[in-house]
Amino acid sequence: MAVQESNPFGQRDPRVITLKEPVAPAPRPAGKPAEAPLLEVEDLNTWFPIKKGVFARTAGYVKAVNGVSFSMRPGETLGVVGESGCGKSTLSRTILRLEKPHSGKIRFLGRDVLSLRGRDLQQYRRDMQVVFQDPHATLNPRHSVLDILTEGMLVHGLIKSKEAEDVAARLLRDVGLQPDAMHRYPHAFSGGQRQRICIARALALTPKMIICDEAVSALDLSIRAQVLNLLMELKDKYHLAYLFITHDIGVVEHIADNIIVMYKGQIVERGPAEQVLLHPKEPYTQRLIAAVPRVGGTAINA
Ligand SMILES: Nc1ncnc2c1ncn2[C@@H]1O[C@H](COP(=O)(O)OP(=O)(O)OP(=O)(O)O)[C@@H](O)[C@H]1O
Numbered sequence: 001m002a003v004q005e006s007n008p009f010g011q012r013d014p015r016v017i018t019l020k021e022p023v024a025p026a027p028r029p030a031g032k033p034a035e036a037p038l039l040e041v042e043d044l045n046t047w048f049p050i051k052k053g054v055f056a057r058t059a060g061y062v063k064a065v066n067g068v069s070f071s072m073r074p075g076e077t078l079g080v081v082g083e084s085g086c087g088k089s090t091l092s093r094t095i096l097r098l099e100k101p102h103s104g105k106i107r108f109l110g111r112d113v114l115s116l117r118g119r120d121l122q123q124y125r126r127d128m129q130v131v132f133q134d135p136h137a138t139l140n141p142r143h144s145v146l147d148i149l150t151e152g153m154l155v156h157g158l159i160k161s162k163e164a165e166d167v168a169a170r171l172l173r174d175v176g177l178q179p180d181a182m183h184r185y186p187h188a189f190s191g192g193q194r195q196r197i198c199i200a201r202a203l204a205l206t207p208k209m210i211i212c213d214e215a216v217s218a219l220d221l222s223i224r225a226q227v228l229n230l231l232m233e234l235k236d237k238y239h240l241a242y243l244f245i246t247h248d249i250g251v252v253e254h255i256a257d258n259i260i261v262m263y264k265g266q267i268v269e270r271g272p273a274e275q276v277l278l279h280p281k282e283p284y285t286q287r288l289i290a291a292v293p294r295v296g297g298t299a300i301n302a
């Protein structure tokens with residue numbers, strides 16, 4: 001079935017960029033037990049204090065993430081959607097251990113993420129990578145692409161410096177760039193190419209999961225489709241799981257297996273992508289879908 005035929009936003013339209021067929025999760029052979037969860041988030045609360053007065057007393061909390069629970073399987077793509085300020089990035093930063101939660105549990109491959117230390121924490125930081133919205137801000141302008149791609153592996157002792165060029169060449173090919181790009185600096189690439197470099201950097205540490213926080217939001221439409229296709233190919237090739245965060249529900253329609261919808265720090269709707277997109281139960285989800293820009297009745301943002 002062609003992707004456009006299953007597009008919940010409208011009929012076939014030649015002006016719409018066609019994405020490749022999403023990688024369907026492999027059917028589970030009868031009798032085989034379900035794969036153990038990769039990531040489990042349980043009743044997670046990340047609150048920021050609101051300080052008031054000359055003594056900066058805590059007058060209340062911004063409940064950026066408020067009682068969020070979900071779990072993901074290896075190789076799954078979970079779309080997290082919701083309007084600006086609903087807590088998506090705070091959720092991802094808490095999973096990445098960049099914010100300390102008020103309460104709740106995060107387990108990765110069954111291990112308690114919030115109490116990881118030393119080598120175990122290092123391994124978690126390898127397994128869980130992130131690609132942010134603005135590649136310009138996250139790539140050091142003074143480092144060559146070779147340095148950017150291999151720094152992490154050298155720090156973790158995964159490669160020797162004489163192997164760096166070969167490894168960087170393989171990573172660049174993986175993301176559709178020429179190996180000679182390794183000797184250039186970030187300013188010498190387009191926005192889409194820079195995002196490919198960020199993806200290559202994330203792949204370098206052979207992660208099990210990548211958090212994509214608005215990873216394609218700053219890209220124009222045709223480049224966005226190319227980068228989404230690349231992410232889908234890499235997911236298939238390396239059995240990656242993605243937590244795909246976006247304020248724009250139209251972006252996840254082709255890539256998410258499941259979707260959670262966040263509103264004011266809480267999950268208001270969840271389910272398989274097709275169900276949430278075609279039969280949204282919550283008026284809030286219906287409004288998000290209605291807000292997707294269209295050309296001739298068809299979504300144009302994916
Ligand atoms: N360090 C912080 N201190 C205080 N409040 C914060 C902090 N970080 C985020 N917030 C607040 O938490 C709420 C959620 O912010 P967050 O960045 O997670 O939203 P978001 O869903 O990622 O939005 P966007 O789509 O615009 O990226 C917002 O009200 C924000 O102002």
Ligand SMILES: [Mg+2]
Binds near residue numbers: 088089090213214
């Ligand atoms: Mg955000």
